[in-house]
Amino acid sequence: MPGLSDEECAALLDRNRERLRRLAIAMCHEEAEREDLAQEMVLAVWRGRSGFRGEAKASTWLHRIAVTVALQRLRRRRTRPQPVALDDGPEPEAPDADAARTARQDLLRAMARLPDVDRAVLALHLEDRPLAEIAEVVGSTPNAIAVRLLRIRERLRHLLSDYRHA
Amino acid sequence: MPDDFLLDAWRSAVSGVPERPHLDVASLSRAERVARRRRLVREFRGLSLVGLAAATTIHFYDGPSAPGAWAAALRGGIDLGLWIMSTGSAVGAAWPAVLAPPRDASVADGLRAHGEEAGAGARAWRLAFWVIALVTAFATFLSWGRTPAEWAVQQRLVIVATPWLLTAWLSASRLTASAAQARALADELRSLDE
Numbered sequence: 473m474p475g476l477s478d479e480e481c482a483a484l485l486d487r488n489r490e491r492l493r494r495l496a497i498a499m500c501h502e503e504a505e506r507e508d509l510a511q512e513m514v515l516a517v518w519r520g521r522s523g524f525r526g527e528a529k530a531s532t533w534l535h536r537i538a539v540t541v542a543l544q545r546l547r548r549r550r551t552r553p554q555p556v557a558l559d560d561g562p563e564p565e566a567p568d569a570d571a572a573r574t575a576r577q578d579l580l581r582a583m584a585r586l587p588d589v590d591r592a593v594l595a596l597h598l599e600d601r602p603l604a605e606i607a608e609v610v611g612s613t614p615n616a617i618a619v620r621l622l623r624i625r626e627r628l629r630h631l632l633s634d635y636r637h638a
Numbered sequence: 639m640p641d642d643f644l645l646d647a648w649r650s651a652v653s654g655v656p657e658r659p660h661l662d663v664a665s666l667s668r669a670e671r672v673a674r675r676r677r678l679v680r681e682f683r684g685l686s687l688v689g690l691a692a693a694t695t696i697h698f699y700d701g702p703s704a705p706g707a708w709a710a711a712l713r714g715g716i717d718l719g720l721w722i723m724s725t726g727s728a729v730g731a732a733w734p735a736v737l738a739p740p741r742d743a744s745v746a747d748g749l750r751a752h753g754e755e756a757g758a759g760a761r762a763w764r765l766a767f768w769v770i771a772l773v774t775a776f777a778t779f780l781s782w783g784r785t786p787a788e789w790a791v792q793q794r795l796v797i798v799a800t801p802w803l804l805t806a807w808l809s810a811s812r813l814t815a816s817a818a819q820a821r822a823l824a825d826e827l828r829s830l831d832e
Contacts, residue, residue, distance in 0.1 A: 520740020
């Protein structure tokens, strides 16, 4: 297949925009950055539409580009001075904070402490992508991804448990 | 299927976001144009200042003493050439993408390929920098102490060379950083297999 037509690519992006938004949430802890990241992912996929060779599923191709954009953006930002992170200790809760919000904040905070590559693997896993597809996206093997996911889940369980007891 | 504790927390984390407008060809093309324009404006800002300063210097410079229309036309042509060169150098600086281009390859393979291409690009720009610097230095050496007209031409050469030297240096630096970043990420991804 010699690339995607404009219409095909727009339809693919429209179908997957929520998925890309969720990927941006998983990859980026800072709320203000997420929107930019999601937009950058969309534009990168759009720019690359002529390069789609059809050897993998379109969703795999889309995730490859989105994960590359996210990893590069995060690394690029890390090389610039960042404001001091204040999320290592327990945050003071707002008066109207409910259990769901706390759980959400805890999860995002815990995910933010994972290495970028682990976060990308986890984000794809949370999107119910099969192990083989995650491996195809990042360039690894299903077994290696399965082992890594076990470690990631274990680490998250510990972090979340720490937050709950803090 | 993801663990339940993770999935539940994740669904909660990503819920409650307002509906967004549909993505269609028109909106995507518009967004692409805007992004490209912003990037070009950003790249142009710095280097066009160099071009502006150089062209202004030349405009007010008296130049070769030969009077008449021919000399004026020559000076105008050189000024125009300078502008085109400055613009070209700005575009040249904008060209080397810092981000890996979208590819139909795994993230690790794509980054590795980008690392190699960016590394090769950086070497080419570095070579260009030294070639321009040496040619300019050699020409300066040859015209040292010659007639005012020759000296004026030499000054123009230096002014024309300056934005290109800057461009070559900046592009080499940016591509080197981009290549290092891509290689480091590819290595991180390789650690998945360990």
